[in-house]
Amino acid sequence: MKRTVFRFARGARRFATAAKQDAKVESAADAASAAKKAKYRRWGKSAAFWGLGALVAWDINLVLADDKKPAGGKADGYPKWTDKHKSLLRKYLTPEVYEKLKDKKTKYGFTLQQVIASGVANPDSNIGVYAGDEDSYTVFGDLFDPIIKEYHDGFGKDGKHKTDFKTALKAPEKDEKSEFIVSTRIRVGRNLAGYPLGAGVNHKELMEIEKKIVEGLNGLEGDLAGKYYPLKGMSKEDATQLTKDHFLFKEGDRFLEAAGLNRAWPDGRGIYHNKDKTFLVWVNEEDQLRIISMQNGGDVNQVFQRLGRAVDQLQKKIKFSYNDHLGYISSCPTNLGTAMRASVHVKLPHLSKDKKTFQALADKHHLQIRGIHGEHTEDDSGVYDVSNSRRLGFTEAELVQGMYNGIQEMIAKEKELKAKAKH
Ligand code: ADP
Numbered sequence: 001m002k003r004t005v006f007r008f009a010r011g012a013r014r015f016a017t018a019a020k021q022d023a024k025v026e027s028a029a030d031a032a033s034a035a036k037k038a039k040y041r042r043w044g045k046s047a048a049f050w051g052l053g054a055l056v057a058w059d060i061n062l063v064l065a066d067d068k069k070p071a072g073g074k075a076d077g078y079p080k081w082t083d084k085h086k087s088l089l090r091k092y093l094t095p096e097v098y099e100k101l102k103d104k105k106t107k108y109g110f111t112l113q114q115v116i117a118s119g120v121a122n123p124d125s126n127i128g129v130y131a132g133d134e135d136s137y138t139v140f141g142d143l144f145d146p147i148i149k150e151y152h153d154g155f156g157k158d159g160k161h162k163t164d165f166k167t168a169l170k171a172p173e174k175d176e177k178s179e180f181i182v183s184t185r186i187r188v189g190r191n192l193a194g195y196p197l198g199a200g201v202n203h204k205e206l207m208e209i210e211k212k213i214v215e216g217l218n219g220l221e222g223d224l225a226g227k228y229y230p231l232k233g234m235s236k237e238d239a240t241q242l243t244k245d246h247f248l249f250k251e252g253d254r255f256l257e258a259a260g261l262n263r264a265w266p267d268g269r270g271i272y273h274n275k276d277k278t279f280l281v282w283v284n285e286e287d288q289l290r291i292i293s294m295q296n297g298g299d300v301n302q303v304f305q306r307l308g309r310a311v312d313q314l315q316k317k318i319k320f321s322y323n324d325h326l327g328y329i330s331s332c333p334t335n336l337g338t339a340m341r342a343s344v345h346v347k348l349p350h351l352s353k354d355k356k357t358f359q360a361l362a363d364k365h366h367l368q369i370r371g372i373h374g375e376h377t378e379d380d381s382g383v384y385d386v387s388n389s390r391r392l393g394f395t396e397a398e399l400v401q402g403m404y405n406g407i408q409e410m411i412a413k414e415k416e417l418k419a420k421a422k423h
């Protein structure tokens with residue numbers, strides 16, 4: 001295609017030049033011939049115009065197709081940290097580690113500058129790094145290994161990951177009337193084997209990945225059957241409503257932006273969901289797939305079981321990137337392993353006023369507290385998003401069980417504080 005466009009443009013240019021020269025030489029010739037030449041000239045100009053247009057289009061295509069340049073701009077030396085930079089990136093990217101890694105590249109050409117771009121550009125990052133492919137985790141291991149170890153509770157270089165969706169949970173409390181638990185959601189991230197991750201893909205790969213995922217999704221059956229809605233062409237109102245209702249990812253996340261994960265937006269992005277929106281899949285956001293099971297109330301068993309079935313069916317159709325050490329490969333090291341975040345939106349108006357106790361309970365059960373409008377959000381509604389923080393080195397069943405146990409203890413404390421407040 002590109003070669004054809006190129007040939008066409010070159011031909012048009014030659015044709016236009018020839019027509020111009022001819023017209024000069026024959027300026028004294030008879031009027032009929034001059035008119036003929038003028039006609040050729042017009043054709044030549046028009047052909048040159050369209051040829052040029054095609055070339056510009058080809059160029060744009062090239063920019064999109066070959067956009068593997070560092071997301072964070074040029075390689076400009078060891079980062080200039082400010083007082084606000086408090087990330088694990090800052091902690092572990094010592095000048096020595098920087099020197100050792102600065103000229104390395106993965107087999108897809110991902111660089112250290114790309115790995116650290118988001119954490120340098122966003123001083124409030126907690127972690128600050130993203131991988132561009134599976135290889136990033138080994139090539140830049142001197143940086144990733146200590147970050148992984150600290151985030152995933154001591155998971156070392158020799159650690160082995162294990163996966164288990166089958167073990168039954170001990171989770172009898174369902175809170176179906178949502179006295180405390182508004183909703184339960186469990187998601188896992190997945191990326192395709194044989195491709196770079198989102199920050200490392202080019203436009204062609206991005207579109208191929210979307211196509212493969214949608215083909216896989218279209219084969220799902222029963223309560224998992226649904227429809228794919230590409231972001232491109234979706235009305236602003238629909239997208240905003242879906243995001244507000246906690247179904248769709250938000251647009252313009254600055255951490256992803258700086259990591260190069262929002263390139264060519266909204267191309268290749270979209271959301272699949274079943275009729276009831278209890279099973280959803282985000283396509284080409286931070287990870288190539290975010291497979292989500294969610295519903296109102298606190299029946300964590302049902303949510304977990306639905307997710308397990310979905311993952312099982314999907315991995316028969318799509319090969320996911322996985323290794324025995326890091327489990328499922330993800331863009332951000334916090335998501336490695338299970339790539340699972342099991343969360344509840346839970347009403348804890350009394351406990352959340354006692355921030356120290358709330359945080360201590362979260363720490364005890366390795367849980368993370370977020371606002372209910374997604375990561376990096378906060379409000380004072382008294383409803384919180386509480387989820388497992390570790391994802392690597394523990395099975396899916398273990399992590400969901402841990403989240404359930406922690407939430408039950410938080411709810412018990414909430415009841416106690418509420419009763420005290422009445423006296
Ligand atoms: P991720 O789950 O991928 O880590 P976010 O924290 O940004 O990403 O959450 C994505 C969306 O999922 C947000 O709209 C958030 O409100 C919603 N969400 C998360 N947990 C729950 C839950 N338990 N119930 C309902 N919505 C949830």
Ligand code: ARG
Pocket residue numbers: 087118124125126127128129255286332334335375
């Ligand atoms: N890069 C962000 C930070 O360092 C987010 C890290 C974890 N969250 C995520 N969605 N990967 O704070």
